[in-house]
Amino acid sequence: MIVIHGHFYQPPREDPWLEAVLPEPSAVPYKHWNERITFECYEPNALLGNYTWISFDFGPTLLDWLRRRRPHVYSAIIEADKVGLERWGHGNALAHPYYHVILPLLDRRNKEVVVEWGIKYFERHFERYPEGMWLPEMAVDTETLEVLAEYDIKFTVLTQRQIRGGKAGGPYEVLLPSGRRILVFVRDEALSDRIAFGGPDELPKAMEAAPDDRLTLIALDGETFGHHKKGEERVLATAIARFGGKLANLGLAAERLKPLGTVEVIPGTSWSCPHGLGRWTRDCGCDGPAPWRQPLREAIDWLNNTVDGAFDGWAKSRGVDGWALLRKYVRVLLGENAEAFARNAAPHIQPRELLRMLEAERAKLAANTSDAWFFARLGLEAGISVKWAVRALELLGDKALLDEFMKRLSEIRGQPAGNAAALVPTLRGPLVAASMALAATISGYTAEELGPYQIHFNGVKIKIVDKRTLDVWELDYSEFGVPILKPAEQ
Ligand SMILES: [Zn+2]
Numbered sequence: 001m002i003v004i005h006g007h008f009y010q011p012p013r014e015d016p017w018l019e020a021v022l023p024e025p026s027a028v029p030y031k032h033w034n035e036r037i038t039f040e041c042y043e044p045n046a047l048l049g050n051y052t053w054i055s056f057d058f059g060p061t062l063l064d065w066l067r068r069r070r071p072h073v074y075s076a077i078i079e080a081d082k083v084g085l086e087r088w089g090h091g092n093a094l095a096h097p098y099y100h101v102i103l104p105l106l107d108r109r110n111k112e113v114v115v116e117w118g119i120k121y122f123e124r125h126f127e128r129y130p131e132g133m134w135l136p137e138m139a140v141d142t143e144t145l146e147v148l149a150e151y152d153i154k155f156t157v158l159t160q161r162q163i164r165g166g167k168a169g170g171p172y173e174v175l176l177p178s179g180r181r182i183l184v185f186v187r188d189e190a191l192s193d194r195i196a197f198g199g200p201d202e203l204p205k206a207m208e209a210a211p212d213d214r215l216t217l218i219a220l221d222g223e224t225f226g227h228h229k230k231g232e233e234r235v236l237a238t239a240i241a242r243f244g245g246k247l248a249n250l251g252l253a254a255e256r257l258k259p260l261g262t263v264e265v266i267p268g269t270s271w272s273c274p275h276g277l278g279r280w281t282r283d284c285g286c287d288g289p290a291p292w293r294q295p296l297r298e299a300i301d302w303l304n305n306t307v308d309g310a311f312d313g314w315a316k317s318r319g320v321d322g323w324a325l326l327r328k329y330v331r332v333l334l335g336e337n338a339e340a341f342a343r344n345a346a347p348h349i350q351p352r353e354l355l356r357m358l359e360a361e362r363a364k365l366a367a368n369t370s371d372a373w374f375f376a377r378l379g380l381e382a383g384i385s386v387k388w389a390v391r392a393l394e395l396l397g398d399k400a401l402l403d404e405f406m407k408r409l410s411e412i413r414g415q416p417a418g419n420a421a422a423l424v425p426t427l428r429g430p431l432v433a434a435s436m437a438l439a440a441t442i443s444g445y446t447a448e449e450l451g452p453y454q455i456h457f458n459g460v461k462i463k464i465v466d467k468r469t470l471d472v473w474e475l476d477y478s479e480f481g482v483p484i485l486k487p488a489e490q
Pocket of ligand 1: 272273274275276278279284285286
């Protein structure tokens with residue numbers, strides 16, 4: 001039995017204020033990287049039917065972008081899970097925490113929020129309760145496994161060096177301090193790496209050689225199939241056509257294969273950093289020197305404490321269980337009207353006040369997205385994190401906290417940004433929406449909505465309502481001022 005698992009994911013490239021992906025020039029000839037990687041990988045794999053034969057997880061922020069912008073690819077992914085269910089009695093998809101965060105770096109209640117949101121997201125889209133959950137970067141500790149088990153997740157996937165004894169395959173059982181149990185499937189490290197980084201004959205060779213009486217698990221980035229390796233999506237389709245009879249998914253493997261005993265998981269480990277969780281906390285050497293990693297982690301830890309502290313204080317003052325409200329808030333992320341949610345969830349609190357606090361928490365979680373630290377460069381991905389952090393602090397409405405955070409960012413130095421504060425746009429949110437609406441009007445179009453912003457023109461005034469928080473701004477565009485343009489050098 002052989003299982004090929006693809007982890008499909010992109011950093012959440014949406015601007016935190018407009019919630020739209022702005023152009024990324026490095027992705028030419030495409031507008032941004034989501035478009036380019038969809039063309040190279042997500043779409044061709046859908047057209048080839050590959051998702052119906054492999055085990056996979058899609059990060060919710062990526063799947064949501066596909067749903068909105070490439071609905072035919074999204075539908076093929078959802079359908080593939082159902083095809084797996086018919087063929088093997090278990091769906092192909094694993095759930096994924098709502099954000100791609102390093103779970104061991106969060107405290108338990110934050111872990112529970114991103115795990116529960118990921119499950120609710122999965123249920124909404126795949127129309128079933130997930131059996132397995134993928135851990136971002138396979139980052140694991142005991143509490144992370146406890147939280148998965150608490151939510152009735154049956155299994156997850158780890159790599160060999162995260163397991164004492166380092167055996168591949170499985171499933172193995174992990175006994176947790178609470179008395180709960182969870183299964184882990186262990187990725188064959190050398191084989192997966194050969195397929196990810198070797199020639200096109202590695203995958204068919206591995207499939208042909210896989211024994212029938214035990215599990216061979218290949219797990220790699222889904223983008224290997226077409227983006228990291230050109231043509232690998234066709235290699236996969238051809239190998240499936242030849243050896244498809246040997247394939248299974250993890251749900252079927254969990255049902256058919258008896259656990260091969262218990263194993264001990266090494267906490268504070270991951271699949272993409274041999275230095276434990278160094279890649280997301282310190283200058284561990286992965287991808288080159290990155291002395292900015294640790295201070296950025298400290299800044300985001302500070303953000304977590306600051307936002308959670310404010311949130312706890314607020315919840316106490318209002319006599320509500322803030323974390324229960326936050327867990328429920330996923331309904332808004334799944335499309336429920338924010339105001340209706342607020343009035344229903346806590347009728348005695350002003351909706352605007354409640355929604356601002358919940359959005360601040362959501363923005364804080366998004367700021368923990370692991371991509372910020374992954375590469376040695378302080379660039380685009382770190383920008384995602386610091387922008388969400390700034391949005392979280394704006395929502396708290398305490399200028400001193402925002403100033404303190406910006407000062408911290410300005411002291412974090414690295415290239416190409418220069419320093420982390422340079423990654424935060426000066427013009428953002430309603431001001432950008434107003435400028436865009438004005439530009440559209442001048443061009444003869446009417447912009448009534450830009451992302452979460454509703455736009456109303458009234459003479460020289462633009463009224464902007466943020467649907468997420470019900471915040472209202474009124475801007476007089478006769479006061480916008482004239483930009484000072486520097487003439488080009490001759
Ligand atoms: Zn490392």
